[in-house]
Amino acid sequence: MSDAVLGQFKQAIVEEKKIEGRKLKIGIIGTGWIAESHIQSYKIQPDVEIVAAADLIPGKAEKFMERFGVSGVRFYPSHKEMIDNEELDGVSICTYNTQHAEPTIYALKKNIPVLLEKPFTVTLEEAEAVCKAEKESTAFVSVGFQPRFDANMQMIKKIVDSGVLGKIYYIQTGGGRRRGIPGSTFIEKSTGGIGALGDIGCYSLDMVLNAIGYPKPLTVSGYVSDYFGKNPKYNGADAARFSVDDFGAAFIRLEGGIILDFRIAWAMHVNTPGDTIIFGTEGALRIPSTDCWNGSVGGPMTIYHDVCGAQTETVIPILQNSGKGGLFDKKIRSFLDAVKTGGPAPVPTSQILYNQAIIDGINKSSALGKEVEIVFNED
Ligand SMILES: NC(=O)c1ccc[n+]([C@@H]2O[C@H](COP(=O)([O-])OP(=O)(O)OC[C@H]3O[C@@H](n4cnc5c(N)ncnc54)[C@H](O)[C@@H]3O)[C@@H](O)[C@H]2O)c1
Numbered sequence: 001m002s003d004a005v006l007g008q009f010k011q012a013i014v015e016e017k018k019i020e021g022r023k024l025k026i027g028i029i030g031t032g033w034i035a036e037s038h039i040q041s042y043k044i045q046p047d048v049e050i051v052a053a054a055d056l057i058p059g060k061a062e063k064f065m066e067r068f069g070v071s072g073v074r075f076y077p078s079h080k081e082m083i084d085n086e087e088l089d090g091v092s093i094c095t096y097n098t099q100h101a102e103p104t105i106y107a108l109k110k111n112i113p114v115l116l117e118k119p120f121t122v123t124l125e126e127a128e129a130v131c132k133a134e135k136e137s138t139a140f141v142s143v144g145f146q147p148r149f150d151a152n153m154q155m156i157k158k159i160v161d162s163g164v165l166g167k168i169y170y171i172q173t174g175g176g177r178r179r180g181i182p183g184s185t186f187i188e189k190s191t192g193g194i195g196a197l198g199d200i201g202c203y204s205l206d207m208v209l210n211a212i213g214y215p216k217p218l219t220v221s222g223y224v225s226d227y228f229g230k231n232p233k234y235n236g237a238d239a240a241r242f243s244v245d246d247f248g249a250a251f252i253r254l255e256g257g258i259i260l261d262f263r264i265a266w267a268m269h270v271n272t273p274g275d276t277i278i279f280g281t282e283g284a285l286r287i288p289s290t291d292c293w294n295g296s297v298g299g300p301m302t303i304y305h306d307v308c309g310a311q312t313e314t315v316i317p318i319l320q321n322s323g324k325g326g327l328f329d330k331k332i333r334s335f336l337d338a339v340k341t342g343g344p345a346p347v348p349t350s351q352i353l354y355n356q357a358i359i360d361g362i363n364k365s366s367a368l369g370k371e372v373e374i375v376f377n378e379d
Contacts, residue, residue, distance in 0.1 A: 197224065
């Protein structure tokens with residue numbers, strides 16, 4: 001079914017649910033760190049009522065809502081009980097990575113729209129299962145990439161779409177921190193599942209793949225390591241429980257003859273692995289090294305192109321974001337607006353499936369020590 005036909009179908013279901021003229025009933029699954037940003041953004045929306053919250057840790061959701069001064073909420077010990085017992089218009093899934101797919105599929109089976117925190121999932125197989133459940137559902141999933149709402153990030157896509165760069169053939173991207181390994185549930189296989197690749201790598205990939213229209217990934221030669229995370233010299237007591245990647249790099253072939261050269265690090269012995277550079281047949285774009293997980297570019301971008309035979313550099317000034325609220329508020333608002341219209345999802349899984357396929361391919365290639373084909377099911 002085409003996205004347009006699917007959209008009309010989902011719209012009809014929304015009308016049936018009669019959400020016009022009343023507040024949207026929202027539930028939050030997982031009340032840890034990032035849920036704090038969700039609740040603060042929901043609280044400033046005039047058309048939202050937080051009616052339910054779930055967390056596996058007894059008492060955590062109750063304390064969370066008390067801390068944020070939200071009353072009248074019903075509490076549940078996991079996503080299942082919440083979804084089984086509530087009539088919800090939408091859910092925010094703020095669980096750690098290994099608990100992204102299961103609650104999302106459970107919500108989709110009950111036709112509840114989902115705002116799912118990034119990364120989409122841990123494995124490609126999970127991402128495929130979510131996409132399948134979404135196709136069988138009247139609801140949609142939007143993946144929580146708030147940088148998508150930044151004017152400078154949007155400008156990258158506008159520049160590519162304008163044609164000023166010509167045909168894109170090579171991209172160098174990535175990012176990282178000299179020291180910046182998180183703790184908490186990010187660093188264990190059982191909860192984080194993947195490390196720097198999933199935490200910040202997915203943002204770098206989204207920044208460039210979204211700009212060039214998310215071409216399909218074909219092959220990847222990937223590498224991951226954990227030299228910093230596992231070393232008490234750099235990671236203190238957390239080294240003993242560290243079981244994910246802290247660095248990833250890859251050479252990826254995309255449909256349309258495009259090469260993507262990518263690297264990402266939670267820790268390394270250099271301040272940055274470099275700027276993002278997009279090479280095209282008519283021009284190139286330099287995006288100064290960016291902590292893109294924080295939502296924007298690292299400085300004014302430069303287009304290198306020839307104007308009437310003269311090698312010219314055009315600097316794009318940093319743009320201010322318009323409208324009310326920060327990027328996180330815009331992410332929440334975009335989800336609520338999509339709930340009201342029955343979709344489409346502001347950040348659709350049809351795109352982010354490719355992002356996840358690359359991350360999964362990097363891990364598989366690294367384990368095998370050779371280039372792998374990226375094979376996945378989009379039906
Ligand atoms: N968008 C952003 O800027 C951003 C920033 C930080 C983290 N994140 C993402 O948010 C997610 C959560 O990160 P965090 O730091 O808040 O983690 P966290 O460990 O602080 O919180 C996760 C909570 O989910 C609960 N949980 C897990 N499975 C559950 C289930 N099935 N039902 C109910 N509760 C469940 C856990 O008990 C925990 O309290 C991660 O995927 C992370 O990548 C996004």
